[in-house]
Amino acid sequence: MNFDRLKEKLEILADAAKYDVSCSSSGGSRKNKKGALGDSSASGICHTYTEDGRCVSLLKILLTNHCIYDCAYCVSRSSNDIKRAGFTVDEVVDLTINFYRRNYIEGLFLSSGIFKNADTTMERLVRVAKKLRLEENFNGYIHLKSIPGASDELMQEAALYADRLSINIEIPTESGLKLLAPEKNRQDMLNPMKYIQNGIAQYKDEKKIFRKVPKFAPAGQSTQMIVGATNENDLQIIKVADHFYKNFNLKRVYYSGYVPVLEDKRLPSLTTAVPMLRENRLYQSDWLMRFYGFKAEEILDPNMPFLDLEVDPKLSWALRHLHQFPINLQTADYQMILRIPGIGVKTAQKIVSARRFQVLTIEHLKKLGAAVNRAKYFIDFTAGNIHLRHLTDINLRKLLIGGSTSKFQNQFSQQLTLF
Amino acid sequence: MTTLLYDGSFDGLFTAIFEVFEYRYKDVEIVSRERFHQENIFAEIHEVITQNEKTERVLNKLEKNIGKSGIHELLKVYLSEDSELEQLILSAVKQSIQHPTENILQNYADNDMLKISKICKSVSRERHRMTAFVRFEKMQDDVFFAKIDPDFNVLPLIRKHFKNRYQDQKWMIYDLRRNYGILYDLENCDFFYPDEKLDLNKYQQKFHDEETQYQTLWQRYFTKTNIVERKNLKLHIQHVPRRYWKYLTEKN
Numbered sequence: 001m002n003f004d005r006l007k008e009k010l011e012i013l014a015d016a017a018k019y020d021v022s023c024s025s026s027g028g029s030r031k032n033k034k035g036a037l038g039d040s041s042a043s044g045i046c047h048t049y050t051e052d053g054r055c056v057s058l059l060k061i062l063l064t065n066h067c068i069y070d071c072a073y074c075v076s077r078s079s080n081d082i083k084r085a086g087f088t089v090d091e092v093v094d095l096t097i098n099f100y101r102r103n104y105i106e107g108l109f110l111s112s113g114i115f116k117n118a119d120t121t122m123e124r125l126v127r128v129a130k131k132l133r134l135e136e137n138f139n140g141y142i143h144l145k146s147i148p149g150a151s152d153e154l155m156q157e158a159a160l161y162a163d164r165l166s167i168n169i170e171i172p173t174e175s176g177l178k179l180l181a182p183e184k185n186r187q188d189m190l191n192p193m194k195y196i197q198n199g200i201a202q203y204k205d206e207k208k209i210f211r212k213v214p215k216f217a218p219a220g221q222s223t224q225m226i227v228g229a230t231n232e233n234d235l236q237i238i239k240v241a242d243h244f245y246k247n248f249n250l251k252r253v254y255y256s257g258y259v260p261v262l263e264d265k266r267l268p269s270l271t272t273a274v275p276m277l278r279e280n281r282l283y284q285s286d287w288l289m290r291f292y293g294f295k296a297e298e299i300l301d302p303n304m305p306f307l308d309l310e311v312d313p314k315l316s317w318a319l320r321h322l323h324q325f326p327i328n329l330q331t332a333d334y335q336m337i338l339r340i341p342g343i344g345v346k347t348a349q350k351i352v353s354a355r356r357f358q359v360l361t362i363e364h365l366k367k368l369g370a371a372v373n374r375a376k377y378f379i380d381f382t383a384g385n386i387h388l389r390h391l392t393d394i395n396l397r398k399l400l401i402g403g404s405t406s407k408f409q410n411q412f413s414q415q416l417t418l419f
Numbered sequence: 420m421t422t423l424l425y426d427g428s429f430d431g432l433f434t435a436i437f438e439v440f441e442y443r444y445k446d447v448e449i450v451s452r453e454r455f456h457q458e459n460i461f462a463e464i465h466e467v468i469t470q471n472e473k474t475e476r477v478l479n480k481l482e483k484n485i486g487k488s489g490i491h492e493l494l495k496v497y498l499s500e501d502s503e504l505e506q507l508i509l510s511a512v513k514q515s516i517q518h519p520t521e522n523i524l525q526n527y528a529d530n531d532m533l534k535i536s537k538i539c540k541s542v543s544r545e546r547h548r549m550t551a552f553v554r555f556e557k558m559q560d561d562v563f564f565a566k567i568d569p570d571f572n573v574l575p576l577i578r579k580h581f582k583n584r585y586q587d588q589k590w591m592i593y594d595l596r597r598n599y600g601i602l603y604d605l606e607n608c609d610f611f612y613p614d615e616k617l618d619l620n621k622y623q624q625k626f627h628d629e630e631t632q633y634q635t636l637w638q639r640y641f642t643k644t645n646i647v648e649r650k651n652l653k654l655h656i657q658h659v660p661r662r663y664w665k666y667l668t669e670k671n
Contacts, residue, residue, distance in 0.1 A: 003632045007639055014643040032583050039583040045551045046658070048669055050645040053654030060644060098633050099640075101563060101588055102555045104668070137587070259648050274648055354527040364528050 001094065010095070012085040016065040016076050017111055020168070021224050021254035025057040025106035025141040028163035028219030038100060038107075038139035040163070045106055058109040058143060059099050063087055063124060067113030071170070071181035072264045073229050076113045080262065086115075092128045093136060100140050107141030107163075108132070118149035118188075126154055129161035141219070146196075148188040155192050156199065164219035164251070165196055169244075172237045176230035179266055196221055197248050220251035227282060228275040229258040229267060233305040238285055242296035245289065255282040281307040288313055291345055292338050310401055315341040318378060319397055326380035326388055329360050341400075342374030359383075374400060420446045425467040427451035429497050430474045432505060436512050437473035438465070449505035477512065484515045485522050492524055495542040496535055498572045507535055546573045550580050552659075554668045555590060556634075557627040563590040564622065566666060572597060574610075582608045593617060634668050641669035 026044030046055035064086030065076040075082065096108045110128055114121050125144050132138040144162040146155065158165055167189045171177040174186050196217055203216035223244060227237060241253040257279035260270045285307065288294035292314070299313050300306075308316040318325065318341045327336055329351055337348045350368045354360060359382050366372050376387040377396060390396050421444045425431035435449045442465075481490055493511060496504050510531040514523045526532045548569075555563035563585070567574075574594050578601050581592065585603065593600035599612045664670040 003636070007636055010636055011639050011643050014640050018644045018646055032586055035586050037585065037587050045547070047551045048641065048667065049655055049658040050641070051652060051655050052646045052649035053651040053658065054646075054649075055658070056641070056644065059640070095636065099637060101585070102557070102633065102637070102668070103553050103565070104637050259646060276649070350527050353525040357521070357526040358528045360528060367533055368527055 006091060006095075009085045009087055009091070010061070012083050013062045013065060013087060014060070016113075017060045017062045017109075019075070019256065019259065020060060020109070020111055020145070021256045022143065022166065022222055022252065023055055023058050023060055023109060024222075024252065025143075026219070027251050028141060030139045030141070030163065030215070030218070032139050033137065036137035036139060037097070040106060040139065040141045044141070047104055047106065057106045058141065059096055059105050059107070060109040061087070061092070061095075061111075063092065063110060063112035063121075063128070064115055065113045066115045068116070069114055069181065069183050071184065072262065072266050073170070073180055073226055073258065075261050077262075089124065089127050089131060093131050096132060096140075097136055097138065100138070105140075107143070109143040109145075111145035112147070114147055118147045119151055119154060122147045122150035122154045122158070126158050126161065129158065133161045143219075146192050148184060148192070150192050152192075152195050155195050159196055159199055159217040160214055162217060164222060165192075165217050166222040166224070167193055168224045169240075170224075170226060171230055172225045172227070172232045172240050173230065176232060180229065193221060193223075193248055200249070221248065222250055222252040222254065224254040224256055226258050227255050227279055228272075234278070234282065234285075234307045235300040235302065235305040237282060238289075238296050238300055241286060242289060253286060255279050255286070277309055278307065281309065281313060285313045288317075293335055311397070312341075314339070315374060315400065319400075322391060322396075325378045325391060326385070327378060328380045328382070329365070330355055330382055340375055340378050342371035342376075342378075344369075420448070420462045421465055422455075422462045423447055423449045423465045423467050424452050424455055425449060426469055427453050428469060429494065430471060431467060431469040432497065432508065433474040433477045434469050435467040435505075436509055437477050438467060439509065440516075441473075447509075449509060451505070481512065481515060484519045485511075485524055489515075489522060489524050492535065492539045495539045495576070498575065499538045499542050500572055501538055503534070504538075507531055507538070511535060542571045542573065542576075545569050545571050546576045548663070549573050549577050552663050552667060553577075553581075553592060554666060556668075557630045558622070559625045559627050561589060561627070563588055565590070565592045566595050566619065567592060568595045568666070574599070574601060578608065578610075595619075638669055638671075 024044060025040065027042060028040055029042045030038070030040045032039035044057060046057045048056045050056060062076070064084070065082070066084050066086060067076045067078055070078045092108070092110065099105045100107065110125055112121050112125060125147070129142050129144055132142060142162045143164040143166065144158050146158065146165050146167045148167060169186070169189055170184070171180055177184060177186060199216050200220065203213060206213045225237065225240065237255070244250045244253055257275040258268065259274050260268055260272050263270055285299050288299060289296060294317070298317060307313055311319070318339065327340055329337065334348060334352050337343060337351055338345065343351070347368050347370045351360065354364065354368065361381055361383060362372065362376060362385065365375065376385065377390050377400070379385060380388060390399060393399070423435045423438065425435040432449065439447055478490060493508050496507055501507070511524060514529070524532055524535060527536060549567055553565045553567060555565045558564050574592065581590065581601070582603060589604055591600055591602045598616060599610060602609060602611050659667070
């Protein structure tokens with residue numbers, strides 16, 4: 001093996017793949033067979049974190065950054081003058097196995113620029129997964145990025161060897177996509193997604209009847225969209241995510257704050273800051289939909305199409321629904337406890353457990369891990385709660401903002417000086 | 420006040436707990452022989468001899484009350500090496516005997532149970548980190564070797580994880596702080612306790628020929644997958660605390 005050349009390729013193709021948000025290795029479990037390599041559990045493991053704070057659990061690379069498309073937001077676009085490279089199937093397999101053996105990674109995330117056409121590219125990706133599974137007896141995690149427009153036959157094969165498949169829908173709105181990636185169309189992305197979704201449903205049915213059915217994309221599908229490259233609002237983004245969760249059974253939707261890398265008059269200028277706070281708020285909303293039982297319409301509505309940058313979406317909802325508070329910890333149901341600002345899933349579960357033993361006080365709440373500085377305004381303890389007098393106060397919002405410090409404080413300092 | 424001295428083992432601790440009930444001691448402390456310094460000169464000393472049947476009886480009873488997972492939590496408290504571990508486990512057993520129909524560990528409003536839940540959380544976090552941050556280095560004899568130095572004694576909690584994961588390669592994980600390790604030789608996967616400290620320098624010189632190449636590839640990958648425009652060192656350090664850096668290939 002020529003390590004110097006391999007190193008050069010790895011540098012180019014890891015660099016080009018880094019804007020893909022997903023690096024998760026969760027959701028699929030694949031037990032090791034006797035004497036083989038690899039075992040993945042549903043929770044997944046982050047093996048390290050980059051200096052930007054993101055988790056590294058997979059070897060995330062492109063097979064090649066040669067691409068026939070010219071999408072405005074993409075560093076690998078055909079008109080961009082950059083170094084190009086491509087891995088052979090064997091090289092990707094070798095890197096994956098050797099990194100896995102040293103416990104650097106949980107598996108492989110393989111994406112690719114599109115060379116020649118969709119099927120040629122997809123076929124090559126599938127070949128990597130197939131070789132890992134059949135020749136190397138590898139039971140680690142494999143995430144393949146499906147190529148828009150890939151044929152059903154190839155998608156079928158991909159789902160047999162990969163744990164997760166995904167297609168990035170790239171831009172939240174169709175008009176945005178037309179503007180920035182005129183050669184791509186939404187339908188080419190949705191068709192393979194639909195095919196996999198049906199396949200997964202069919203697998204689940206067969207599994208009920210037969211004991212041994214070959215796994216079919218066991219970790220499901222995900223997608224990703226770029227935020228802030230076009231001028232869509234948060235309501236549109238959340239609706240799109242909600243649509244994918246409901247109608248495509250997606251495991252995850254990822255949001256990627258646009259990092260300006262290219263000069264193009266259709267795009268925000270190179271000096272625009274990455275919309276980190278907005279991205280953060282979108283993830284918080286996503287969590288509210290997936291784990292807290294919130295509906296998309298509750299988080300935002302047409303009168304309020306953007307997420308509040310000063311307070312998180314759950315607190316923002318609570319401030320708009322003060323009439324639903326205070327909530328009594330001793331009697332309220334779990335779903336309502338989850339809606340108290342400052343109380344997360346774990347704490348809510350602990351509350352429901354602990355209250356069987358005794359009457360809870362604000363001191364208990366602190367110890368259970370709630371963010372009491374926010375929660376205290378919304379809870380009625382059996383012994384009373386002096387903070388409740390603020391609940392009807394028009395200054396409650398100010399009080400809450402003043403009582404907490406945000407890691408994004410400097411990002412909205414501009415707005416604060418207006419007051 | 421009675422002081423029960425036990426041998427420091429998990430079984431010994433539960434024998435001691437059995438004897439607390441057996442002899443109806445009211446005011447007791449349980450101390451491992453290694454950590455015992457006689458301070459309370461009025462205390463009566465009771466030497467505990469580890470007896471498996473006594474341990475079994477306590478554990479069986481406990482399993483009925485708090486389940487296998489409850490016992491696993493108490494094991495984590497034991498592995499935490501916390502200075503209060505004996506007192507906390509005794510408190511849990513006492514309360515569980517008093518309230519046999521409830522899983523007493525879930526009474527988070529009780530101070531001891533809350534402490535247990537916090538210790539379990541810390542131990543689990545470190546256990547998880549050790550499944551993540553172990554870095555194997557391939558040696559000339561084809562053994563993949565890793566050294567760790569965890570705050571809690573989590574090696575027993577990660578054996579199964581690595582045993583399931585790496586069945587077709589020989590490997591060894593060594594706890595530098597506690598001087599013992601796990602060795603898998605393609606057939607057995609057992610703990611080993613060397614008489615002397617492992618001579619690391621000598622061992623490290625015997626890297627497999629390709630080892631440094633893959634280390635370099637991994638380091639380059641780690642650098643290149645980072646997005647400079649989004650640099651957030653605070654978050655980075657929160658996820659990868661500095662104390663682990665010296666054993667991480669990508670950080671060296």
